[in-house]
Amino acid sequence: MMIRGNFETELREIKTKILEMGQVVEMALQHSLDGFRTNDHVVLDTVIRNDQKVNQYELQINESVTLLIAKQQPVASDLRKLIVALKISSDLERIGDLAVDIAKVGKRVKPSELDIYRDHLIAISERATEMLSRAIAAYYHSDVLKAQKIATLDDTVDRMYAEFIQNLFQIQDSQNHLETAINLAFIGRYIERIADYATNLAECIVYEVNGQYFDLN
Numbered sequence: 001m002m003i004r005g006n007f008e009t010e011l012r013e014i015k016t017k018i019l020e021m022g023q024v025v026e027m028a029l030q031h032s033l034d035g036f037r038t039n040d041h042v043v044l045d046t047v048i049r050n051d052q053k054v055n056q057y058e059l060q061i062n063e064s065v066t067l068l069i070a071k072q073q074p075v076a077s078d079l080r081k082l083i084v085a086l087k088i089s090s091d092l093e094r095i096g097d098l099a100v101d102i103a104k105v106g107k108r109v110k111p112s113e114l115d116i117y118r119d120h121l122i123a124i125s126e127r128a129t130e131m132l133s134r135a136i137a138a139y140y141h142s143d144v145l146k147a148q149k150i151a152t153l154d155d156t157v158d159r160m161y162a163e164f165i166q167n168l169f170q171i172q173d174s175q176n177h178l179e180t181a182i183n184l185a186f187i188g189r190y191i192e193r194i195a196d197y198a199t200n201l202a203e204c205i206v207y208e209v210n211g212q213y214f215d216l217n
Helices: 002-038 041-049 051-072 076-106 115-141 144-168 175-210
Strands: none
Touching (some): 002 115
16 A cells, blocks of 8 residues: 555656646746747746756656656556656647747747737737647646537637638738738747647546547547
């Protein structure tokens, strides 16, 4: 029983570390979007510079999971939890990378007549960040119902993103506007990918709890 108790304790510590990582990623994403919205290069540079912190979290979680597998040789249901922990930390790291990508491209987007599209992107990003926040909370509490509801938000993001791209490339104007439109399209794609990763997190939660994989996309 002591061995089992140790396993549960260490698993909770891993989940707590993933929660911390998720909060760091959420903050990076929010700062990246705020810096993009306000054209604040200081904030955007901070997001880029702090990316290493997210990478360190993933390495620590990977090491903890590997060590726990080696020590405990977990049964199938426990092994599934550890595999999910690895997958979620990997997806969170990729979301962190996308936040950095938004910051890098955001530095190239200058205020212009196309700022209305910047506002459109922020509206889409609000849905994506909500998905991420819900997914992290659902994982920590193993809440399958909350995880499943994330898919409905992904449909909203997909629809908003498609409308955004369609409207954006109706622009017929100067070379400067074309360059801005391309950069905005990149940022839109990064936000859409973040929503996809949040949906992936939701799928992992369902798999961890039920032992079955469901495609929520």
